[in-house]
Amino acid sequence: MDKYHHGNLRAALLKAAFHLAAKMENFTLREVARRAGVSHNAPYRHFRNKDDLIAALATESFHQMLAFVRAAVAEVPTPPDRLRAAARAYLHFALKNPSRFNIMFHSTFDRHAYPDYVAAYTESLVLVFELLQAHENLNVDPDTATELVWASVHGITGLGMAARLREGSPENLELLIDAAVQTLLQGMRSLS
Amino acid sequence: MDKYHHGNLRAALLKAAFHLAAKMENFTLREVARRAGVSHNAPYRHFRNKDDLIAALATESFHQMLAFVRAAVAEVPTPPDRLRAAARAYLHFALKNPSRFNIMFHSTFDRHAYPDYVAAYTESLVLVFELLQAHENLNVDPDTATELVWASVHGITGLGMAARLREGSPENLELLIDAAVQTLLQGMRSLS
DNA sequence: ACCTGAACACCGTTCAAGT
DNA sequence: ACCTGAACACCGTTCAAGT
Numbered sequence: 001m002d003k004y005h006h007g008n009l010r011a012a013l014l015k016a017a018f019h020l021a022a023k024m025e026n027f028t029l030r031e032v033a034r035r036a037g038v039s040h041n042a043p044y045r046h047f048r049n050k051d052d053l054i055a056a057l058a059t060e061s062f063h064q065m066l067a068f069v070r071a072a073v074a075e076v077p078t079p080p081d082r083l084r085a086a087a088r089a090y091l092h093f094a095l096k097n098p099s100r101f102n103i104m105f106h107s108t109f110d111r112h113a114y115p116d117y118v119a120a121y122t123e124s125l126v127l128v129f130e131l132l133q134a135h136e137n138l139n140v141d142p143d144t145a146t147e148l149v150w151a152s153v154h155g156i157t158g159l160g161m162a163a164r165l166r167e168g169s170p171e172n173l174e175l176l177i178d179a180a181v182q183t184l185l186q187g188m189r190s191l192s
Numbered sequence: 193m194d195k196y197h198h199g200n201l202r203a204a205l206l207k208a209a210f211h212l213a214a215k216m217e218n219f220t221l222r223e224v225a226r227r228a229g230v231s232h233n234a235p236y237r238h239f240r241n242k243d244d245l246i247a248a249l250a251t252e253s254f255h256q257m258l259a260f261v262r263a264a265v266a267e268v269p270t271p272p273d274r275l276r277a278a279a280r281a282y283l284h285f286a287l288k289n290p291s292r293f294n295i296m297f298h299s300t301f302d303r304h305a306y307p308d309y310v311a312a313y314t315e316s317l318v319l320v321f322e323l324l325q326a327h328e329n330l331n332v333d334p335d336t337a338t339e340l341v342w343a344s345v346h347g348i349t350g351l352g353m354a355a356r357l358r359e360g361s362p363e364n365l366e367l368l369i370d371a372a373v374q375t376l377l378q379g380m381r382s383l384s
Numbered sequence: 385a386c387c388t389g390a391a392c393a394c395c396g397t398t399c400a401a402g403t
Numbered sequence: 404a405c406c407t408g409a410a411c412a413c414c415g416t417t418c419a420a421g422t
């Protein structure tokens with residue numbers, strides 16, 4: 001047994017932080033250290049401060065969500081149906097991991113200082129952009145279409161999570177997500 | 193000069209809290225008390241705890257936003273244009289009062305315990321519902337239409353505020369809001 | 385390098401006490 | 404009723420010290 005038993009303390013700290021965040025309880029730096037079995041200031045060897053840890057958590061969560069959405073998309077053979085599958089996956093990820101979703105979007109760390117975080121959410125936009133290419137004859141420019149779809153799905157997800165829409169029932173929220181995707185595509189379809 | 197110089201300490205505390213929240217700095221119960229010129233535990237005479245104050249702040253903010261949106265709507269003589277005016281007002285309120293918007297949607301107090309808060313955001317849905325009645329021949333049921341529009345506008349607002357959309361430029365965000373409203377209406381329009 | 389204990393300046397909340 | 408000061412159990416962060 002080493003005195004320095006954590007060859008990978010950084011990873012252990014992140015894991016402890018995920019667990020605490022998921023349980024929505026006592027998400028303090030000192031508690032994270034406790035769960036990782038180290039002293040309350042050992043984390044400062046790996047993170048400049050609490051925000052730094054939260055930024056790492058947010059970035060990591062974005063990667064997990066992207067992987068989850070991509071996996072869901074890959075299961076759908078017909079390209080036009082993939083956008084809806086992605087939207088549903090986005091919703092389901094948020095409903096299953098509300099704390100991750102909150103950390104991703106409602107944390108207060110300075111985004112400008114974390115390019116990896118910015119890159120991660122930019123990837124989300126790129127993914128939507130790519131999925132939209134299976135849809136022809138849209139009468140708005142691709143960037144606007146991308147933002148409309150992402151923002152709408154994100155809005156339903158965020159409000160749904162907080163149970164402000166349809167009592168947050170997952171089935172009803174999925175129907176609402178489907179309706180949003182279909183309505184937006186329909187609305188963007190050119191009449192030509 | 194009374195010893196109990198605050199005939200209306202509750203209002204003074206809320207005002208101090210608004211100022212602190214707006215400056216995004218040091219939003220602690222003790223600091224709120226300091227700004228109101230009372231001891232650090234005087235607030236407990238008016239609020240059960242910090243969450244209780246935050247819930248009051250959130251509810252109050254909802255009423256302010258509703259009043260702001262209603263005023264914007266009232267200035268528009270043609271009913272079909274009112275929905276877009278409301279959406280823009282929603283966006284502008286959020287951009288001008290990001291701390292209020294955050295308190296309204298991202299606080300962690302138990303909503304179930306604050307029926308006034310629930311009533312306030314239900315009013316938002318009702319308002320959208322009413323504005324949609326100026327639009328005929330929609331091929332989705334009114335409740336779904338209401339939720340789609342609110343969630344989309346809310347999503348653009350939330351992501352835009354965090355500068356995740358178009359660098360958060362107000363002009364571009366307004367264009368995006370307009371596009372969302374128009375696209376959703378277009379998509380919901382029945383072909384008959 | 386990596387980790388520790390002690391210390392500092394804060395919190396939210398409670399309680400006994402004052403007017 | 405309304406407000407206070409002292410106290411409790413916490414924080415995040417820093418620093419000198421240990422291996």
